Amino acid sequence: MIDFSVPASVTALAEEIRQFVTEEIIPFETDPRLTAHGPSDELRQELVELARKRGLLTFQAPTRHGGREPSHVDQAVLYEAAGWSTLGPVALNCAAPDEGNMFLLNKIANDEQSAKFLEPVIAGHQRSVFAMTEPGGAGSDPGQLKTTATFDGTTYTINGTKWLITGATGAQVWIIMADVQENDHGPSGATLFLCEGDTPGISIDRVMSTMDRNYVEGHGVVTFTDLRLPASSLLGEVGSAFRYAQLRLAPARLTHCMRWLGAAARAQSIAVEYAQTRTAFGKPIGEHQGVGFMLADNEIALQQCRLAIWWACWTLDQGQRGRHESSMVKALVSEELFKVADRCVQVLGGIGISDETPIGMIFSDIRGFRLYDGPTEVHKYAIARQILRTERQRS
Structure with a gap:
């Protein structure tokens, strides 16, 4: 139960x-x-x-x-x-991304790596990045990974370009996904590496202009040019990056949902207060059916999202992987909370698109949530595949 x-x-x-x-x-x-x-x-x-x-x-x-x-x-x-x-x-x-990175490092980093990379992030002294997304390459489909790592038996040499790398500027702890090429010295495949942000070969080309402004130092475009890392920089096993990414993503999708639920609830609180005090046509606007229904729809959506999040979290707490459940919740919650924020803007009218309240900022920021850790469409694709797979197994 x-x-x-x-x-x-x-x-x-x-x-x-x-x-x-x-x-x-x-x-x-x-x-x-x-x-x-x-x-x-x-x-x-x-x-x-x-x-x-x-x-x-x-x-x-x-x-x-x-x-x-x-x-x-x-x-x-x-x-x-x-x-x-x-x-x-x-x-x-x-x-994000520190919360998800801390979770991943706690799971697979060795003791030496934990002391050097994990503990300073937990202490709040350093920031971290997860460098996977690429222009025209890895993103919602990490199998399109283009960044390469060649291995000569001693050193991995990484080359490639990443973008939308959250918090890249000034981050000291880097988790980099690269495709280890076929070699005579060991296994190959998508692999995670750990290194410091000031390692020669890492170039932050620019910070991208985006709708959101809630992540420290924004989202960077990064080039790796002959980034040379020793074998001790391997995070986990060669060829296991996709498995590790999924280990990180299921809980990270849910923590995104939790944080944005709080922001949407704040927007609703402001909208309710405004609807009680702003008058139009002889009474507070909240007493007009059009506005009252929007507030009611928001309250319903917030509680639905809260319970959905708790359900998926309960699944994880039972020791299950939660990939299917977290995909369903991410798809539902990201869409519903965006609608909540949009209705809050509508309730406030012209003031809702200004910076007189935080609602405009929440609305702009929460739009990105529909894309973080996979857009809704990718999650629905994964959900549908799981449904069909389960049905085939039954028959």
Whole structure:
């Protein structure tokens, strides 16, 4: 039986996180260091220190690394509270891509790699990137990977171009996906590598202009030119990158959903307050059926999304892989929360597209959520394949 009971300790922590975000982080939403390319690293560091002082930093980390190691369902409650501001996850060090990278490194990094690459990210001292997406290459279909790694028996030499690499500028911990070419010294195939951001051969060409501005330092275009890495830079086994990526993606899809649920709930809260105080045609606009129905549709959607997230998280907590479930939830939640944000803009009218409230920013940022970790169409494609595969097995 599915059990969605939330421990009192988790509820209390969520309330503490929500209070922290409301009181200490929301005021930074108008800080000039929140730029068109996202918060600067200087702003991130200031926010991280505020969370550190409150004892809330990286609350999701494993206990062996000083975190609280909440279950997936517990995370759903806590991340929603963190997402009340788009800067909340940045401050609490549970934002993408660092959150997903920490999860992956905790699973497959060896002890030496954990000490060098994982622990500084958990501590909030360094940022990380996951360099997979390519122009005309790997993306929703990682099988189109074009970045290559040649191996001479001692050193891997990586060449290729990546783009939409979130947080590339200033990041020190790099996870790079490259296709190890056939060689006489060992196995080949898509592989993950770990290295430092200042390693010769990594060039950040530019930061892309995008609709969203909630990720630290935005999204970069990166070129690898004869990037030489020793065999000790291998993250896991050669040829296992796709399997490791899926290990990372199922929970990461859900944490995206959790954070954006918090942001959408904030937008709804602002819209409700506005609908109670703004009048038109002799009464508050919320009492007009057109506006009231939009608010009702939002409330229904928010609860549907919340329960769907909890269901998929419960599945993971039972030890299942959750790929099918997380795809269904990502497809549902990303579409529904975008509609919620859009209706909130509509309720506020002209003020909704301004920066007088955070709703316009939430709307622009949440549009990208429909693409993060796979667009809706790719998830539906995977869901359909699973349905057909299951039916064939039954027959």
